[in-house]
Amino acid sequence: MARTKSSRTLNFKPQYKKFVPEGVKPEGKVTLLHEEIEAIYLMDLLGLYQEEAAQKMGISRPTFTRILKNARYKLSLGIVGGYKIEIEDDKEELVVAICMENEENFEKITPMEQYIFIYKMAPGNISLLEKLENPVYSDKKKLAIVLPKIFAEYNVNLFVSSQIGEGLKNSLISKGIKPMNVKKMTSLETLL
Incomplete structure (x- = not known):
């Protein structure tokens, strides 16, 4: 058996x-x-x-x-x-990272913003997993080195930003994280 x-x-x-x-x-x-x-x-x-x-x-x-x-x-x-x-892809949910000044304001979503928000997104459901100080903002660390490492620790598989340089993009891809460049975002629901 x-x-x-x-x-x-x-x-x-x-x-x-x-x-x-x-x-x-x-x-x-x-x-x-x-x-x-x-x-x-x-x-x-x-x-x-x-x-x-x-x-x-x-x-x-x-x-x-x-x-x-x-x-x-x-x-x-x-x-x-x-x-x-x-x-085969058995995973229906996404773990998304967005760098912003605060949770309600999607006007500026660049890698240099004050906070990193990590969300779990499943069909019809969005929940905040973590809010972190962004070391790129506070300690002026190199974003292509720091952010992918943090995202990997939290199992992020999608990074959303209005600015993604080639160095960061390549670092994210090397960690299995999809970079998504969006020009304008009004809410998290627009990602679903």
């Missing part, structure tokens, strides 16, 4: 879910499970050790190793075989 699958903590939200080889018709398709792309994200993108990554996912290290091995096999098969690669 098979054991029941333990639940996994999945924080990474894939920005892109389909990859197709250019110039040829794919012969087949491989599908990465959400837990497999999470393992790739934690190990290969964030550079965590297997023990740390397993703890973040709430699973044992041997289970993490099996998930990672399957993910890498599927990616290799897709790339070498010219298959279409699809990623």
Whole structure:
């Protein structure tokens, strides 16, 4: 009799879910499970050790190793075989970070504002998770170094701002955080 699958903590939200080889018709398709792309994200993108990554996912290290091995096999098969690669996305919620002067004023949303607001957004529901002092504002720290690190600690997967420079954009993407540049925002509901 098979054991029941333990639940996994999945924080990474894939920005892109389909990859197709250019110039040829794919012969087949491989599908990465959400837990497999999470393992790739934690190990290969964030550079965590297997023990740390397993703890973040709430699973044992041997289970993490099996998930990672399957993910890498599927990616290799897709790339070498010219298959279409699809990623399952089981995460319906977003964890969004916005830098602002206060929670009600969306006129200025730049990385240099006084506070960082972190929200959890699910279909039909928005809740404030955290309000933090922005070290870029208070300590004049380098935003491309400080903000992605803070966002990763809080499992942010979307950063919304009216100004995102190339350095910050690349730093966010390297941490698996999607940067969203918006010219004007009136409320959080407009993001949903």
